[in-house]
Amino acid sequence: MTEAVLIDMFSTENNGRKHSIEPLLRRAMTIVGEQCAVEDLSVYIMYCQTFGCDTNDARDSFLHALRCFQGLKRRIELVSNASVAATLYTIKQKLDQKNASVVKIILPLQRKAAMQVYVNSLFTEVYTIGFEILSMDSGDNNLQPSVGQHCESDSLTGQQLDLIKSDIHMHLGSLRANGEFTILKSSLIPDTTFIHGFSTRTGGISYLPNLESLNLFSSPKRKDPEAVVAENVRRLAKAVGFNPERFHLLKAAHGNDVWIMGKTEPDSYDGIVANQKGVTIAAPGADCIPLLFSDPVKKAYGAAHSGWKGTLLGVAMATVNAMVSEFGCSKKDVLIALGPSIGPCCFTLSQEEAIAFHTIDPKCVQRFESPTPSIDLRKATRILLERGGIPGENIQDHLTLCTSCHPDLFFSHHRDGPNFGTQIGFISVRN
Structure with missing residues:
Protein backbone atom coordinates (compact mmCIF):
# COMPACT_ATOMS: atom_id res chain seq x y z
CA MET A 1 0.00 0.00 0.00
CA LEU A 175 -12.43 23.87 -11.72
CA ARG A 176 -12.84 23.29 -15.43
CA ALA A 177 -15.45 20.72 -16.42
CA ASN A 178 -14.37 17.67 -18.35
CA GLY A 179 -16.56 17.57 -21.45
CA GLU A 180 -19.98 19.01 -22.21
CA PHE A 181 -23.28 17.89 -20.71
CA THR A 182 -25.14 15.24 -22.67
CA ILE A 183 -28.62 14.71 -21.24
CA LEU A 184 -30.92 12.01 -22.62
CA LYS A 185 -34.61 12.93 -22.56
CA SER A 186 -37.80 10.98 -23.07
CA SER A 187 -40.19 12.09 -25.81
CA LEU A 188 -43.05 10.65 -23.72
CA ILE A 189 -42.64 12.94 -20.73
CA PRO A 190 -44.00 16.41 -21.66
CA ASP A 191 -41.25 19.01 -21.46
CA THR A 192 -43.76 21.79 -20.87
CA THR A 193 -44.77 20.24 -17.54
CA PHE A 194 -41.69 18.42 -16.29
CA ILE A 195 -37.95 19.02 -16.12
CA HIS A 196 -36.40 15.61 -16.59
CA GLY A 197 -33.57 13.63 -18.10
CA PHE A 198 -30.93 10.96 -17.72
CA SER A 199 -27.39 12.14 -17.14
CA THR A 200 -24.35 10.70 -18.88
CA ARG A 201 -20.78 10.75 -17.64
CA THR A 202 -19.56 14.08 -19.11
CA GLY A 203 -19.75 17.66 -17.85
CA GLY A 204 -18.45 17.29 -14.27
CA ILE A 205 -15.21 17.75 -12.33
CA SER A 206 -14.54 14.21 -11.05
CA TYR A 207 -11.10 13.17 -12.28
CA LEU A 208 -10.45 9.53 -11.32
CA PRO A 209 -10.66 7.19 -14.34
CA ASN A 210 -13.78 5.24 -13.33
CA LEU A 211 -15.48 8.35 -11.87
CA GLU A 212 -14.68 10.88 -14.57
CA SER A 213 -16.36 13.26 -14.94
CA LEU A 214 -20.03 13.71 -13.93
CA ASN A 215 -20.20 11.22 -11.07
CA LEU A 216 -23.40 11.95 -9.13
CA PHE A 217 -23.13 9.63 -6.15
CA SER A 218 -20.78 9.66 -3.16
CA SER A 219 -20.08 6.70 -0.93
CA PRO A 220 -17.56 6.18 1.90
CA LYS A 221 -16.33 3.18 -0.11
CA ARG A 222 -15.47 5.24 -3.19
CA LYS A 223 -12.89 7.98 -3.72
CA ASP A 224 -15.18 10.81 -4.84
CA PRO A 225 -16.15 12.88 -1.76
CA GLU A 226 -19.53 14.47 -1.12
CA ALA A 227 -18.21 17.97 -1.86
CA VAL A 228 -17.20 17.00 -5.40
CA VAL A 229 -20.49 15.20 -6.07
CA ALA A 230 -22.39 18.22 -4.73
CA GLU A 231 -20.52 20.44 -7.21
CA ASN A 232 -21.39 18.04 -10.04
CA VAL A 233 -25.06 18.19 -9.01
CA ARG A 234 -24.90 21.99 -8.86
CA ARG A 235 -23.52 22.16 -12.40
CA LEU A 236 -26.10 19.71 -13.71
CA ALA A 237 -28.86 21.69 -12.02
CA LYS A 238 -27.65 24.93 -13.60
CA ALA A 239 -27.46 23.30 -17.03
CA VAL A 240 -30.97 21.83 -17.02
CA GLY A 241 -32.76 24.33 -14.78
CA PHE A 242 -33.58 22.78 -11.40
CA ASN A 243 -32.78 23.95 -7.87
CA PRO A 244 -29.86 21.94 -6.38
CA GLU A 245 -30.95 22.95 -2.87
CA ARG A 246 -34.20 20.98 -3.38
CA PHE A 247 -32.69 17.85 -4.88
CA HIS A 248 -33.32 14.36 -3.44
CA LEU A 249 -31.44 11.27 -4.60
CA LEU A 250 -33.17 8.14 -3.37
CA LYS A 251 -31.36 5.80 -0.98
CA ALA A 252 -31.25 2.58 -2.96
CA ALA A 253 -31.22 -0.79 -1.20
CA HIS A 254 -32.23 -3.10 -4.10
CA GLY A 255 -35.72 -3.54 -2.67
CA ASN A 256 -39.22 -2.26 -3.49
CA ASP A 257 -39.93 0.28 -0.75
CA VAL A 258 -41.29 3.64 -1.94
CA TRP A 259 -41.02 6.95 -0.10
CA ILE A 260 -43.93 9.37 -0.38
CA MET A 261 -42.27 12.76 -0.22
CA GLY A 262 -43.76 14.71 2.66
CA LYS A 263 -43.92 11.69 4.94
CA THR A 264 -41.10 10.50 7.18
CA GLU A 265 -38.16 9.49 5.04
CA PRO A 266 -37.04 5.89 5.61
CA ASP A 267 -33.40 4.87 5.92
CA SER A 268 -33.48 3.26 2.48
CA TYR A 269 -35.93 2.97 -0.41
CA ASP A 270 -35.81 2.29 -4.14
CA GLY A 271 -38.76 4.41 -5.25
CA ILE A 272 -39.81 7.97 -4.52
CA VAL A 273 -42.97 9.87 -5.57
CA ALA A 274 -43.92 13.52 -5.18
CA ASN A 275 -46.28 16.22 -6.41
CA GLN A 276 -44.42 19.28 -5.13
CA LYS A 277 -43.34 22.01 -7.51
CA GLY A 278 -39.67 22.88 -7.58
CA VAL A 279 -38.51 19.66 -5.92
CA THR A 280 -36.28 17.42 -8.04
CA ILE A 281 -36.12 13.70 -7.28
CA ALA A 282 -33.63 11.29 -8.79
CA ALA A 283 -32.72 7.63 -9.04
CA PRO A 284 -29.13 6.39 -9.45
CA GLY A 285 -28.01 3.93 -12.07
CA ALA A 286 -24.69 2.37 -12.99
CA ASP A 287 -26.11 -0.78 -14.67
CA CYS A 288 -29.35 -0.86 -12.63
CA ILE A 289 -32.28 0.85 -14.36
CA PRO A 290 -33.19 4.41 -13.35
CA LEU A 291 -36.92 4.84 -14.08
CA LEU A 292 -38.84 8.10 -14.33
CA PHE A 293 -42.63 8.33 -13.87
CA SER A 294 -44.87 11.28 -14.73
CA ASP A 295 -48.57 12.04 -14.68
CA PRO A 296 -49.27 15.28 -16.58
CA VAL A 297 -52.91 15.24 -15.41
CA LYS A 298 -52.22 15.20 -11.65
CA LYS A 299 -48.76 16.75 -12.04
CA ALA A 300 -47.31 13.94 -9.96
CA TYR A 301 -44.00 12.29 -10.64
CA GLY A 302 -41.70 9.56 -9.42
CA ALA A 303 -38.30 7.91 -9.77
CA ALA A 304 -37.14 4.37 -9.06
CA HIS A 305 -33.94 2.35 -8.99
CA SER A 306 -34.38 -1.17 -10.36
CA GLY A 307 -31.58 -3.71 -10.26
CA TRP A 308 -32.27 -7.37 -10.87
CA LYS A 309 -33.49 -7.91 -7.32
CA GLY A 310 -35.67 -4.80 -7.39
CA THR A 311 -37.06 -5.84 -10.76
CA LEU A 312 -38.16 -9.20 -9.37
CA LEU A 313 -39.61 -7.49 -6.29
CA GLY A 314 -41.70 -5.22 -8.53
CA VAL A 315 -40.28 -1.82 -7.57
CA ALA A 316 -41.55 -0.26 -10.82
CA MET A 317 -45.21 -1.14 -10.18
CA ALA A 318 -44.79 -0.32 -6.48
CA THR A 319 -43.85 3.22 -7.54
CA VAL A 320 -46.87 3.47 -9.86
CA ASN A 321 -49.17 2.15 -7.14
CA ALA A 322 -47.86 4.79 -4.72
CA MET A 323 -48.72 7.52 -7.24
CA VAL A 324 -52.21 6.06 -7.64
CA SER A 325 -52.91 5.70 -3.93
CA GLU A 326 -51.32 8.95 -2.75
CA PHE A 327 -52.09 11.39 -5.56
CA GLY A 328 -55.11 9.87 -7.27
CA CYS A 329 -53.26 9.11 -10.49
CA SER A 330 -54.76 6.86 -13.13
CA LYS A 331 -52.55 4.14 -14.57
CA LYS A 332 -53.58 5.14 -18.07
CA ASP A 333 -52.10 8.60 -17.45
CA VAL A 334 -48.75 7.51 -15.99
CA LEU A 335 -45.88 7.83 -18.47
CA ILE A 336 -42.72 5.84 -17.75
CA ALA A 337 -39.20 6.17 -19.20
CA LEU A 338 -36.51 3.57 -18.59
CA GLY A 339 -33.01 5.04 -18.45
CA PRO A 340 -29.65 3.59 -19.48
CA SER A 341 -28.86 0.23 -17.90
CA ILE A 342 -26.90 -2.93 -18.52
CA GLY A 343 -28.23 -5.03 -21.38
CA PRO A 344 -28.52 -8.78 -21.89
CA CYS A 345 -25.33 -8.52 -23.94
CA CYS A 346 -23.39 -8.05 -20.69
CA PHE A 347 -25.58 -9.10 -17.76
CA THR A 348 -25.74 -12.70 -16.61
CA LEU A 349 -26.96 -14.56 -13.53
CA SER A 350 -26.60 -18.08 -12.30
CA GLN A 351 -29.13 -20.49 -13.77
CA GLU A 352 -30.83 -20.77 -10.38
CA GLU A 353 -31.26 -16.99 -10.18
CA ALA A 354 -32.37 -16.80 -13.81
CA ILE A 355 -35.35 -19.08 -13.18
CA ALA A 356 -37.34 -16.20 -11.70
CA PHE A 357 -36.91 -14.14 -14.87
CA HIS A 358 -37.74 -17.15 -17.04
CA THR A 359 -40.93 -17.51 -15.00
CA ILE A 360 -41.89 -13.91 -15.81
CA ASP A 361 -41.44 -14.67 -19.50
CA PRO A 362 -38.95 -16.90 -21.34
CA LYS A 363 -38.11 -13.89 -23.55
CA CYS A 364 -36.44 -12.27 -20.53
CA VAL A 365 -33.69 -14.91 -20.57
CA GLN A 366 -31.23 -15.78 -23.31
CA ARG A 367 -29.24 -19.06 -23.32
CA PHE A 368 -31.29 -20.44 -20.44
CA GLU A 369 -29.50 -23.79 -20.68
CA SER A 370 -26.18 -22.08 -19.99
CA PRO A 371 -24.72 -22.06 -16.42
CA THR A 372 -24.86 -18.26 -16.66
CA PRO A 373 -27.89 -17.18 -18.73
CA SER A 374 -28.16 -13.62 -20.05
CA ILE A 375 -30.91 -11.50 -18.48
CA ASP A 376 -32.92 -8.71 -20.12
CA LEU A 377 -33.90 -6.46 -17.21
CA ARG A 378 -35.63 -3.95 -19.46
CA LYS A 379 -37.88 -6.52 -21.09
CA ALA A 380 -38.79 -7.92 -17.66
CA THR A 381 -39.59 -4.42 -16.39
CA ARG A 382 -41.82 -3.65 -19.37
CA ILE A 383 -43.69 -6.95 -19.04
CA LEU A 384 -44.32 -6.42 -15.33
CA LEU A 385 -45.53 -2.85 -15.91
CA GLU A 386 -47.92 -3.91 -18.66
CA ARG A 387 -49.27 -6.73 -16.49
CA GLY A 388 -49.77 -4.17 -13.74
CA GLY A 389 -52.07 -2.13 -15.96
CA ILE A 390 -49.74 0.37 -17.67
CA PRO A 391 -50.53 0.71 -21.41
CA GLY A 392 -47.59 -0.41 -23.54
CA GLU A 393 -47.51 2.91 -25.37
CA ASN A 394 -46.94 4.65 -22.01
CA ILE A 395 -43.57 2.93 -21.57
CA GLN A 396 -40.44 4.14 -23.33
CA ASP A 397 -37.35 1.95 -23.19
CA HIS A 398 -35.47 2.76 -26.38
CA LEU A 399 -33.24 5.20 -24.46
CA THR A 400 -31.68 2.27 -22.69
CA LEU A 401 -28.28 1.83 -24.28
CA CYS A 402 -26.15 -0.75 -22.48
CA THR A 403 -24.13 1.06 -19.82
CA SER A 404 -21.39 -1.57 -19.85
CA CYS A 405 -20.93 -1.37 -23.63
CA HIS A 406 -20.56 2.43 -23.81
CA PRO A 407 -17.69 3.62 -21.56
CA ASP A 408 -17.62 6.97 -23.37
CA LEU A 409 -21.20 7.70 -22.27
CA PHE A 410 -21.93 5.81 -19.07
CA PHE A 411 -20.54 4.54 -15.79
CA SER A 412 -20.82 0.81 -15.14
CA HIS A 413 -20.24 -1.23 -11.99
CA HIS A 414 -20.03 -4.40 -14.08
CA ARG A 415 -17.31 -2.92 -16.28
CA ASP A 416 -15.39 -0.68 -13.88
CA GLY A 417 -15.38 -2.54 -10.56
CA PRO A 418 -16.02 -1.26 -7.02
CA ASN A 419 -14.81 2.35 -7.44
CA PHE A 420 -17.41 3.13 -10.10
CA GLY A 421 -19.26 6.31 -10.96
CA THR A 422 -23.01 6.79 -11.12
CA GLN A 423 -25.41 8.55 -13.47
CA ILE A 424 -28.98 9.45 -12.54
CA GLY A 425 -32.48 9.88 -13.86
CA PHE A 426 -34.05 13.11 -12.52
CA ILE A 427 -37.49 14.72 -12.71
CA SER A 428 -39.46 17.64 -11.25
CA VAL A 429 -42.58 19.67 -12.02
CA ARG A 430 -41.95 23.08 -13.51
CA ASN A 431 -42.93 26.04 -11.36
Missing part, protein backbone atom coordinates in the same frame (compact mmCIF):
# COMPACT_ATOMS: atom_id res chain seq x y z
CA THR A 2 1.45 3.35 -1.06
CA GLU A 3 1.89 5.91 1.73
CA ALA A 4 2.46 9.65 1.89
CA VAL A 5 3.14 12.42 4.39
CA LEU A 6 1.64 15.90 4.24
CA ILE A 7 3.35 18.65 6.24
CA ASP A 8 0.98 21.55 6.82
CA MET A 9 2.98 24.80 6.93
CA PHE A 10 0.03 26.93 5.87
CA SER A 11 -0.03 29.18 8.96
CA THR A 12 0.48 32.73 7.68
CA GLU A 13 2.74 33.82 10.54
CA ASN A 14 5.37 31.28 9.48
CA ASN A 15 5.43 31.74 5.71
CA GLY A 16 8.44 33.55 4.29
CA ARG A 17 10.44 33.60 7.57
CA LYS A 18 13.51 31.39 7.62
CA HIS A 19 13.89 31.59 11.39
CA SER A 20 10.31 30.26 11.82
CA ILE A 21 10.20 27.78 8.97
CA GLU A 22 13.50 26.02 9.54
CA PRO A 23 12.99 24.72 13.12
CA LEU A 24 9.41 23.69 12.39
CA LEU A 25 10.39 21.93 9.22
CA ARG A 26 13.32 20.26 10.97
CA ARG A 27 11.02 18.71 13.57
CA ALA A 28 8.50 17.70 10.91
CA MET A 29 11.19 15.99 8.86
CA THR A 30 12.43 14.23 12.02
CA ILE A 31 9.02 12.57 12.20
CA VAL A 32 9.30 11.62 8.55
CA GLY A 33 12.77 10.19 9.02
CA GLU A 34 12.13 8.30 12.26
CA GLN A 35 8.53 7.12 11.95
CA CYS A 36 7.97 6.56 8.25
CA ALA A 37 10.01 3.58 7.11
CA VAL A 38 8.44 3.24 3.64
CA GLU A 39 11.23 3.64 1.08
CA ASP A 40 9.16 5.24 -1.67
CA LEU A 41 7.30 7.55 0.70
CA SER A 42 6.13 10.78 -0.91
CA VAL A 43 6.31 13.95 1.18
CA TYR A 44 4.25 17.03 0.37
CA ILE A 45 4.68 20.41 2.06
CA MET A 46 1.73 22.77 1.74
CA TYR A 47 2.20 26.48 2.33
CA CYS A 48 0.43 29.75 1.62
CA GLN A 49 1.22 31.43 -1.67
CA THR A 50 0.07 34.96 -0.87
CA PHE A 51 -1.44 36.73 2.16
CA GLY A 52 1.10 39.55 2.14
CA CYS A 53 4.32 37.55 1.81
CA ASP A 54 6.37 37.49 -1.34
CA THR A 55 5.83 34.21 -3.15
CA ASN A 56 9.44 33.83 -4.28
CA ASP A 57 10.82 34.67 -0.84
CA ALA A 58 8.52 32.10 0.77
CA ARG A 59 9.51 29.43 -1.70
CA ASP A 60 13.20 30.26 -1.31
CA SER A 61 12.83 29.94 2.46
CA PHE A 62 11.34 26.49 2.12
CA LEU A 63 13.98 25.40 -0.37
CA HIS A 64 16.72 26.68 1.92
CA ALA A 65 15.29 24.71 4.83
CA LEU A 66 14.87 21.58 2.71
CA ARG A 67 18.56 21.46 1.82
CA CYS A 68 19.16 20.24 5.37
CA PHE A 69 17.12 17.10 4.63
CA GLN A 70 18.52 15.97 1.32
CA GLY A 71 20.12 13.01 3.05
CA LEU A 72 16.70 11.56 3.83
CA LYS A 73 16.38 10.59 0.18
CA ARG A 74 12.67 11.36 0.19
CA ARG A 75 10.68 12.74 -2.70
CA ILE A 76 9.70 16.12 -1.31
CA GLU A 77 7.35 18.40 -3.20
CA LEU A 78 6.20 21.91 -2.32
CA VAL A 79 2.53 22.59 -3.10
CA SER A 80 1.29 26.13 -2.67
CA ASN A 81 -1.81 28.19 -3.31
CA ALA A 82 -3.64 31.07 -1.67
CA SER A 83 -6.43 28.65 -0.74
CA VAL A 84 -6.16 25.70 1.64
CA ALA A 85 -8.84 23.88 -0.37
CA ALA A 86 -6.95 24.37 -3.64
CA THR A 87 -3.67 23.21 -2.09
CA LEU A 88 -5.13 20.17 -0.37
CA TYR A 89 -7.18 19.13 -3.39
CA THR A 90 -4.09 19.39 -5.60
CA ILE A 91 -2.29 17.08 -3.18
CA LYS A 92 -5.25 14.67 -3.24
CA GLN A 93 -4.94 14.46 -7.01
CA LYS A 94 -1.24 13.67 -6.67
CA LEU A 95 -2.02 10.99 -4.08
CA ASP A 96 -4.61 9.42 -6.36
CA GLN A 97 -2.16 9.38 -9.26
CA LYS A 98 0.16 7.28 -7.09
CA ASN A 99 -2.71 5.29 -5.56
CA ALA A 100 -1.64 6.45 -2.10
CA SER A 101 -4.41 5.91 0.42
CA VAL A 102 -2.46 6.03 3.72
CA VAL A 103 -1.58 9.60 4.67
CA LYS A 104 -0.02 11.11 7.76
CA ILE A 105 -0.61 14.85 8.23
CA ILE A 106 1.95 16.69 10.38
CA LEU A 107 0.67 20.06 11.55
CA PRO A 108 0.54 22.56 14.41
CA LEU A 109 -2.15 21.96 17.01
CA GLN A 110 -4.13 25.09 16.12
CA ARG A 111 -4.48 23.83 12.54
CA LYS A 112 -5.84 20.39 13.39
CA ALA A 113 -9.56 21.21 13.74
CA ALA A 114 -9.65 23.14 10.46
CA MET A 115 -7.65 20.49 8.61
CA GLN A 116 -10.00 17.79 9.91
CA VAL A 117 -12.95 19.62 8.32
CA TYR A 118 -11.08 19.95 5.03
CA VAL A 119 -10.12 16.26 5.09
CA ASN A 120 -13.68 15.16 5.92
CA SER A 121 -14.97 17.20 2.97
CA LEU A 122 -12.38 16.27 0.35
CA PHE A 123 -11.56 12.64 1.26
CA THR A 124 -13.61 9.53 2.01
CA GLU A 125 -13.15 6.46 4.21
CA VAL A 126 -11.17 4.81 1.42
CA TYR A 127 -8.23 6.84 2.72
CA THR A 128 -6.55 6.21 6.08
CA ILE A 129 -5.52 9.60 7.41
CA GLY A 130 -3.76 10.21 10.72
CA PHE A 131 -2.62 13.42 12.40
CA GLU A 132 0.59 14.21 14.25
CA ILE A 133 0.98 17.42 16.23
CA LEU A 134 3.98 19.58 15.43
CA SER A 135 5.19 21.65 18.40
CA MET A 136 5.33 25.37 17.65
CA ASP A 137 7.97 26.01 20.32
CA SER A 138 11.34 25.94 18.57
CA GLY A 139 13.00 24.79 21.77
CA ASP A 140 10.61 21.92 22.37
CA ASN A 141 11.49 18.67 20.67
CA ASN A 142 8.57 16.75 22.11
CA LEU A 143 6.35 15.66 19.26
CA GLN A 144 2.90 14.73 20.47
CA PRO A 145 0.92 12.09 18.55
CA SER A 146 -2.72 13.11 18.29
CA VAL A 147 -4.36 10.47 16.13
CA GLY A 148 -7.97 10.17 17.23
CA GLN A 149 -7.60 12.69 20.08
CA HIS A 150 -9.92 15.65 20.61
CA CYS A 151 -8.73 18.91 22.10
CA GLU A 152 -11.27 21.42 23.37
CA SER A 153 -8.93 24.26 22.45
CA ASP A 154 -8.89 22.86 18.92
CA SER A 155 -12.57 23.55 18.15
CA LEU A 156 -13.94 25.89 15.49
CA THR A 157 -16.57 28.62 15.57
CA GLY A 158 -19.55 28.61 13.24
CA GLN A 159 -18.00 31.46 11.29
CA GLN A 160 -14.77 29.50 10.82
CA LEU A 161 -16.72 26.49 9.58
CA ASP A 162 -18.59 28.68 7.10
CA LEU A 163 -15.30 30.09 5.82
CA ILE A 164 -13.92 26.58 5.28
CA LYS A 165 -17.07 25.48 3.45
CA SER A 166 -16.89 28.62 1.31
CA ASP A 167 -13.22 27.96 0.52
CA ILE A 168 -14.04 24.41 -0.64
CA HIS A 169 -17.08 25.54 -2.63
CA MET A 170 -15.17 28.36 -4.32
CA HIS A 171 -12.29 26.12 -5.34
CA LEU A 172 -14.40 23.26 -6.67
CA GLY A 173 -16.60 25.76 -8.46
CA SER A 174 -13.57 27.20 -10.22
